[in-house]
Amino acid sequence: MPTGxxxxxxxxTILRRLRAAGHGIFFTADQTPNGWTETFDATRVTSAPCGTPSGHTKPPRPYLGP
Structure with a gap:
């Protein structure tokens, strides 16, 4: 991604699409040691339905580190 x-x-955009497809929060803040939430069950979702978010010309590239 060029910018944050x-x-x-x-x-x-992806979270909105997941919620619209019926995917709720997988873990609540009370269920994780750091107090964060897990947004969805990754075993129930593939990248194919996400497609290219509106306003973007190509799917995002994975972050490979510095």
Whole structure:
């Protein structure tokens, strides 16, 4: 992603699509040691339905580190 704003935009688009497809929060903050939430059960979702988020010309590339 070129910027953090781009990453956030893609993240939010994908989460909206997952919620619309009926995927709720997988773990609540009370269920994780760090107090974060897990947004969905990854074993029930593939990347295919996510497609290319609106306003983006190609799917995001995975982050491979510095």
């Amino acid at each position: 704003d781009d990453a956030l935009s893609v993240d939010q």
